[in-house]
């Protein structure tokens with residue numbers, strides 16, 4: 001009831017807001033690193049060229065937790081932005097609360113059902129109508145490596161977790177930080193997710209971390225996952241607590257560290273630094289995950305507008321997002337691949353080609369799974385439980401058995 005009343009209050013406030021703001025979009029996002037900012041800048045410019053103004057509502061913080069907190073407080077006080085970067089099952093949660101605008105006419109005119117893979121379009125709809133527009137598909141299970149550091153240390157880039165420990169030790173012995181990492185809950189969860197997929201495989205991942213199947217969670221595999229995850233602590237430097245993800249990427253770029261496990265938004269940082277894939281840096285699937293793909297689709301969800309001008313601006317934004325030009329330029333900067341099907345691959349690098357191939361191949365083998373660390377798989381309550389247990393364990397000296405036990409209990413309580 002409280003929500004309904006505030007929506008009503010917001011609608012009244014919007015009805016009397018000045019017409020001068022009619023064709024402007026206020027857009028909430030958390031893209032503040034170098035690569036992210038370059039990506040969002042292109043959307044802003046594209047809309048400006050179409051006569052739609054841009055009011056930037058950036059809330060810093062990788063993974064978007066802070067942005068979502070700010071969004072909730074703005075929405076509850078009856079003043080949501082025109083559009084916000086909202087992903088996965090959260091789109092349904094906002095739809096259930098009655099906040100989201102139907103942009104189905106734009107989607108129908110442009111044929112989005114045919115332009116998007118089903119795994120993407122399903123998430124963009126609430127009660128069968130489009131309420132959000134996808135900008136990309138990120139692959140989360142990547143390992144980024146500096147080949148020069150590996151050569152200096154006499155190490156080779158690992159493709160299994162067992163080998164990872166061997167090679168990381170060589171990097172460490174040669175005086176490098178083996179694994180560049182930022183000690184923030186979402187980054188811990190991102191690495192944990194890669195370990196879950198690499199150690200347990202896609203079936204286990206799907207059952208335990210998407211479906212919340214208690215038999216899968218209560219298995220020896222979960223203990224093994226925690227063992228491997230715990231072993232990574234020794235390869236991270238003492239200054240990692242609180243470090244932002246892009247600062248960790250810069251350690252790989254400047255040769256201070258050998259590797260980072262991070263989604264392909266990291267590639268945006270390499271690009272801004274003028275580095276080329278294959279020579280200056282190498283991208284490989286995170287250990288043990290080459291046939292799988294943890295997907296993370298960024299999208300903008302649109303909030304109800306009572307002002308017709310603002311609703312039009314919103315539709316112009318939705319339309320621009322699915323255009324061929326936007327999907328290409330944005331994703332070249334962001335490190336992701338286009339959400340739109342049938343795009344020309346020529347402008348993209350080898351990491352993007354690998355990602356495109358893995359997306360298609362994994363969708364045929366069951367290896368395509370939603371990222372739980374990036375809000376694609378489970379409710380906020382369950383992902384919060386996973387974040388908390390993964391990060392608590394990583395920052396403790398608990399045994400793998402204890403970590404697994406705490407995870408199972410936290411997920412059971414949250415779902």
Ligand code: BGC
Nearest residue numbers: 061062063064265296298374
């Ligand atoms: C988002 C990416 C973003 C990353 C780091 C992820 O959850 O999907 O777009 O670059 O967080 O901020």
